[in-house]
Amino acid sequence: MDMMLQILAPEIALLIASMALLIGDAFWAKRYPALTFQLTLATLVVVMVIIIATFSWESLQLFNGAFIRDGVADVLKVAMIAMTLLAFIFARDYLLKRDIERGEYYVMGMISLLGMMVLASAYDMISLFMGLEIMSLSLYAMIAMQKDSVFAIESAMKYFVLGAMATGLLLYGMSLVYGNVGSLQFATIYQTLSATGVSLVVGLGLVFILVGLAFKFGAAPFHNWVPDVYHGSPTGITLFLAAAPKIAAFALMFRLLIEGLEVAVMQWQSILIILAVLSLVVGNVVAIAQTNLKRMLAYSTIAHMGFILLGFMTGNIEGYAAAMFYVVTYALMSIGGFGVIVALSRRGFEADNIRDLSGLGRRNPLLALIMLVLLLSMAGIPPFVGFYAKLVVLTQVVEAGFTSLAVFAVLMSVIGAYYYLRVIKVMYFDEPLENMVDAHFATASLRVGLVFVGTLVLLLGIMPGDLLSLFSMVMTY
Template structure:
């Protein structure tokens, strides 16, 4: 029977994505008529567009449902994850404006690339088909490559961009090859149909080979060990606001991609991918925490700590079930907020000619600027998992999920690595309050917007530590069906 073409009503669930993409192209055209002095207009309109999309998702504009014969799925999980993605996308733009303007690195394409990358993440979160998974992933990846290469005159940035492109292309190839093997086994690209076909696969070895390649692709996008080689160089070489962006939203999108592929499509093979994820989690926890101790550059330290945080996130996926997935989503949202605040601290303290990206740059901050030091303390304490900060509850929930699934050894390893990780976060606090200042004190950052946003971002980690239940309940609703 011939399928009917989708009507306007069928496309309503896509309304936030359509609005975001249409707005991005409109801003790209508008930027042609703006000079450097008026580029703030493009930036402000991009923030307004993200705020409008945030409201549309929160208010449920367009409703839940499917589009394009199930290729696009908008459900509670998608809405919760998209809200967090759009929020951190807006935060990255706020942090980016003064930093990039001071360094004359602000072409009009920056907000457009951020908007299109955000749209790619949103499509990835709502993927109900392997084609949509790859489409969203590549839209995100291509925009991220361009953002990392923003500072063309800096050799470090150019090197980071080249490594990101090469290794990202390899990861995309691994994922695509795995998808092709799964398609060859099941004869379908639809995730729901794949799940039914996997119950009785025609060629199980080929299916499991495809599963391994897909898990490898997902692990790269998350930054899990041993697929983390790109993280330190890209985080270090990219402009700090770009590092902030690629360390937050894409992790949420990668979690959603893992959930869609492994639970929605390959749930019958759980006994295989559960152990693959457990191995990746263990490697990430050990490698990330141990190597981070040796770092003197704060951005590289945060890069390796990202590897360890991905290990904790994977604990929730290993736990599986509604409770495990809810804990993993909670961890992904908490980490996105913590990562935005950690790189935001570098942006706030940086000036033209002074990047504030070394741990020694924070020496004596407690005496120079007590309020700023207290905010950085909140961020580092939350990343370390110190109660009652948000990071403590996030770690506790994923450890409980792994324990409930019978992975006692993995939960114990997580606790040990959390203690190890506390060392390098507390080292930052130590140099702020107990070391003598080095060099001349930097003047206060002109303008109040970025310091105020950073203050709200850092204090939210403390406030949500006392009021984490509503957020967790929201995450649980995402997987209640």
């Protein structure tokens, strides 16, 4: 029993704290407006400390194998919590400027995080599905929280309807696999499939599962919701949306495809290649035509998802570790990118057009420098971490024997570099617009957070070895 409590401690602590804050916020919201925010940050730090203190290398299972705690789950959870922490700090600035800060934003964010942690620890299909739903439902509600914004409501509706459809496809695929294998547990599915081979029914189920996964990832050709949702959501929520849930999507794919259905690697490998190639094309080419920074970052997300799928496609442990490294570093870069937009915008003005950045290099050198670092990193230019993430994925792709695919990915990245460099050109070489008010930071924590993200992107780019070896170590166990 004690052991069980220790294994489950992070989830239990997070759940209890979010319940307490939900009730407490109703009482102290007006007297101490910042208290909920501060307690939320404290909770996240405590949960992170608990996970690190009870870090588990071997895999521990609970609830008849519905819950697993292993190195992969712990590392992913720490990354998710770190991203959520940054997202809350950045988002608070945005919400305060618009008077839409409410305690429920943090509570729903924490419950969403709980869903992601459940997802990372899911070892059967039911808990996987429950985690996914808890995560997604909070996200839909968080987007719609800005009730007077037509864009926010529209993007919440789009996200909700398409997300529900993707969930339906995923569930249908799961039910076909269950119907054939007769078990919901990944370990049993793996054993049964290695004994009997992959039948046509499992193959059909796999197709539906992959379509659902591609929707959740935002991989082409199931990507159409990504730009609309990223663009329409309040930026303070977009930055939450673009970071931690992507790590959760990685966890979802890892648990389903690798823990459960790795025997069917031949089947899913070819589908993943198609998804990755299409994502790279759509993400990099269509982004060139965008004038809106949020939309551009959304298309760049699609392209990055293509790289993550490439890492998965290799079908070996080093490839999965490379994909994991890519998704974590991508989440860091994207949260920084949206954080800069938050820092530049103010009430009644969203700095989400690329030309809103013109002359930023003179108006606000620090902010421009951070954006420069992030954009160069996303474009994959050394010495930033984005370069290294691309490099490890491509190395694994070449080692798995897909040299032409690696060449194609590099070519697409070169095309992608154009639109990142264009933003840099606008920032440093264009004259500021006439009516441009000097950008200033509203809260010190946002400034500190952005500097932290920029430094981390540079430091991880110079010394990626430790993190990468940690990832491949937890994968090997």
